[in-house]
Amino acid sequence: xxxxxxxxxxxxxxxxxxxxxxxxxxxxxxxxxxxxxxxxxxxxxxxxxxxxxxxxxxxxxxxxxxxxxxxxxxxxxxxxxxxxxxxxxxxxxxxxxxxxxxxxxxxxxxxxxxxxxxxxxxxxxxxxxxxxxxxxxxxxxxxxxxxxxxxxxxxxxxxxxxxxxxxxxxxxxxxxxxxxxxxxxxxxxxxxxxxxxxxxxxxxxxxxxxxxxxxxxxxxxxxxxxxxxxxxxxxxxxxxxxxxxxxxx
Numbered sequence: 001x002x003x004x005x006x007x008x009x010x011x012x013x014x015x016x017x018x019x020x021x022x023x024x025x026x027x028x029x030x031x032x033x034x035x036x037x038x039x040x041x042x043x044x045x046x047x048x049x050x051x052x053x054x055x056x057x058x059x060x061x062x063x064x065x066x067x068x069x070x071x072x073x074x075x076x077x078x079x080x081x082x083x084x085x086x087x088x089x090x091x092x093x094x095x096x097x098x099x100x101x102x103x104x105x106x107x108x109x110x111x112x113x114x115x116x117x118x119x120x121x122x123x124x125x126x127x128x129x130x131x132x133x134x135x136x137x138x139x140x141x142x143x144x145x146x147x148x149x150x151x152x153x154x155x156x157x158x159x160x161x162x163x164x165x166x167x168x169x170x171x172x173x174x175x176x177x178x179x180x181x182x183x184x185x186x187x188x189x190x191x192x193x194x195x196x197x198x199x200x201x202x203x204x205x206x207x208x209x210x211x212x213x214x215x216x217x218x219x220x221x222x223x224x225x226x227x228x229x230x231x232x233x234x235x236x237x238x239x240x241x242x243x244x245x246x247x248x249x
Contacts, residue, residue, distance in 0.1 A: 006200075037201075039215050041206070093171055094175035104141070104144075
């Protein structure tokens with residue numbers, strides 16, 4: 001059996017500035033099972049990235065309930081949210097977000113250095129495994145400026161998966177890439193999903209969206225359609241987390 005990883009009930013997000021209210025998300029109901037590959041599409045400004053930010057605990061909803069695995073997001077303090085983001089969620093961004101004066105190895109290892117449950121040797125092994133899985137193990141000592149856009153995004157993906165997260169969130173991961181590199185990055189995400197990763201991707205590109213097994217379309221802060229594109233059974237993983245795994249020290 002698959003496990004419910006994400007459950008959103010009546011999620012709203014309102015931004016207030018200068019006596020103006022912007023309703024970025026309105027009454028969102030969404031569930032994602034472990035092992036699913038979901039794309040979120042829609043026009044610019046429809047709330048896709050805001051939804052992903054709430055999903056990844058980078059932002060909080062204004063109303064509604066969000067459960068990430070068994071955890072109710074509104075009951076987590078800032079330290080718990082940071083710990084969960086670091087250990088259980090991998091982020092892939094359009095702009096890569098690599099640190100220019102760090103090598104490939106150092107960029108991938110950086111999030112792991114904040115994990116007290118890992119030794120240096122374990123971190124090295126996890127970095128090597130992640131870089132090998134994206135075909136960048138031969139560039140460990142290079143700096144981001146020495147890499148192509150496609151290579152930088154591969155390093156960013158390695159950084160996202162090195163900690164073996166329960167969930168991968170990708171916000172326009174091919175937005176800064178040409179068509180060839182974009183296809184290679186999407187093929188890499190396909191492979192990660194085939195090996196059990198749960199992936200949620202925000203994209204404007206219909207070709208990228210159609211590679212997912214489920215397409216969620218948004219308009220004006222609301223979900224207007226949610227279509228399953230694949231009848232294959234979902235992957236079942238043994239990974240997961242519960243409240244007692246989130247230390248508060």
